[in-house]
Amino acid sequence: MTHLPSLADIAAQLETYDPQALPANEVLNFLDHLVSPVQDQESVDIFAALGRVTAQDVISPINVPPHDNSAMDGFAFDSAPLSDSQTLSLKVVGTALAGKAWTGTVNAGECVKIMTGAIMPSGLNTVAPQELCQIKSNEVIEIPAGLLKAGDNRRLCGEDIMQGQAALLKGALITPAAAGLLASLGVPHVSVVRRLKVAYFSTGDEILSLGEALREGAVYDSNRYTVHGMLQALGCEMIDMGVVKDDPDLLEQAFNKAAEQADAIITSGGVSVGEADFTKAMMKKLGDVVFWKIAMRPGRPMAVGRIQKGQRSAVLFGLPGNPVAVMVTFLAFVKPALLKMMGSTATPLPMLRAKTQEVLRKKPGRTEYQRGIVSRNAQGELQVMTTGNQGSGVLSSMVQANGLIVLSHQQGTAQLGDWVDVLVL
Ligand code: AMP
Ligand code: MG
Numbered sequence: 001m002t003h004l005p006s007l008a009d010i011a012a013q014l015e016t017y018d019p020q021a022l023p024a025n026e027v028l029n030f031l032d033h034l035v036s037p038v039q040d041q042e043s044v045d046i047f048a049a050l051g052r053v054t055a056q057d058v059i060s061p062i063n064v065p066p067h068d069n070s071a072m073d074g075f076a077f078d079s080a081p082l083s084d085s086q087t088l089s090l091k092v093v094g095t096a097l098a099g100k101a102w103t104g105t106v107n108a109g110e111c112v113k114i115m116t117g118a119i120m121p122s123g124l125n126t127v128a129p130q131e132l133c134q135i136k137s138n139e140v141i142e143i144p145a146g147l148l149k150a151g152d153n154r155r156l157c158g159e160d161i162m163q164g165q166a167a168l169l170k171g172a173l174i175t176p177a178a179a180g181l182l183a184s185l186g187v188p189h190v191s192v193v194r195r196l197k198v199a200y201f202s203t204g205d206e207i208l209s210l211g212e213a214l215r216e217g218a219v220y221d222s223n224r225y226t227v228h229g230m231l232q233a234l235g236c237e238m239i240d241m242g243v244v245k246d247d248p249d250l251l252e253q254a255f256n257k258a259a260e261q262a263d264a265i266i267t268s269g270g271v272s273v274g275e276a277d278f279t280k281a282m283m284k285k286l287g288d289v290v291f292w293k294i295a296m297r298p299g300r301p302m303a304v305g306r307i308q309k310g311q312r313s314a315v316l317f318g319l320p321g322n323p324v325a326v327m328v329t330f331l332a333f334v335k336p337a338l339l340k341m342m343g344s345t346a347t348p349l350p351m352l353r354a355k356t357q358e359v360l361r362k363k364p365g366r367t368e369y370q371r372g373i374v375s376r377n378a379q380g381e382l383q384v385m386t387t388g389n390q391g392s393g394v395l396s397s398m399v400q401a402n403g404l405i406v407l408s409h410q411q412g413t414a415q416l417g418d419w420v421d422v423l424v425l
Helices: 007-013 024-034 176-184 223-234 248-261 279-286 323-341 395-400
Strands: 041-045 074-077 088-096 110-114 126-129 140-143 166-168 189-193 197-203 237-244 264-268 287-293 301-309 312-319 352-356 367-376 382-386 403-407 419-424
Touching: 007 024, 007 287, 007 301, 024 301, 024 323, 074 088, 074 140, 166 176, 197 223, 197 248, 223 237, 223 264, 223 323, 237 248, 248 264, 248 279, 248 301, 248 312, 264 323, 279 287, 279 301, 279 312, 287 312, 312 323, 323 367, 323 395, 352 367, 352 403, 367 395, 367 419, 382 403, 382 419
Parallel strands: 088 110, 197 237, 197 264, 264 312, 352 382
Antiparallel strands: 041 189, 074 110, 074 126, 088 140, 287 301, 301 312, 352 419, 367 382, 367 403, 403 419
16 A cells, blocks of 8 residues: 555645644645545446546547538538629539438539538538528529638538547546547447445434434434435445444444445544544544644534555545534535545536625634525626525525535625625535
């Protein structure tokens, strides 16, 4: 196994590192040092490749399209006699269909009726769309002057992808468009990075699994469901380990079992200051783990580290317990780290800028993620309002929101009408 830097090594590399008040961008920086892409790859068929990440450049074995062909239904002709002042009258000598080329000879003054996708007959370089032409008889058409130029309505061989060109680069996410592009090359399989295995569980004595009767002081486990959904959206292979009670033996078993199988372990709960539980102690016992207070809201406490089990090493993300904090810390920090581990090099979509429809009170010195509803105002500008109660346990705020208003570390209160960043959900 390659040598992995310790968390202390990573911390020492950062310019400023204050685990008691860590700015959000430092968290990202730290995680970027902590995680690396998995190296294993596998070949999968194109349907199965959806949502996966390419492990190598995909070089096209063919030109796409493989021939010059018509982009319209119309008449293929040689543009040489085209003029801006004179109607061109041509004799129709045959028909070229998609999948059934016209192989005859075309002489001066002649054209071929052609359908979309049909190969351009040799010597012809331009297509006059049917609706532009005057059909004089079955045999003769007229192309009005001044409407067409050489090469119009012809698709060139290789104009989408040239033979030998990389159709997809290593690290590309296979979207529906990319799957279609791969299929257009005629390649039935593609090398992708193996799926990331992520184990997750919730901790806390007060956390109930679905199906258990509600009792005083207890809450149903929602974090496993939000984490599951966010992992599924990333295309991870998931290992659901349920709710683990605050019991040293059970926690130790859970962490060990997770570390034996997974590339990453995500827990929720039990990492805040003054927690009377065993979660933090067990993380510390089993792994190289740091406990942070992040300068953010919601989601202040978080544990990050590595748990080694034999030859394997799993990255640990110990998220806070509060349901909104779990989602926000996942989206802000865990997701970019997992994408890097998955080998993805895709550029994330930029945030939007929207005018706030209310005053957003804030102190400089922490990053805030408020749940927002973005819409367009009468002037056509983006505007955003909050979903109301921003409590870190109010999961309904995440349901109503279509974006997170991100108020940066330095920024103070945003006044009515100020432009603010919005991360679209
Ligand atoms: P903790 O970080 O363990 O102090 O938890 C903070 C808050 O989040 C407490 O109110 C917990 O009851 C709540 N919480 C922790 N885990 C979960 C969970 N899995 N589902 C719902 N709420 C949770
Ligand atoms: Mg707790």
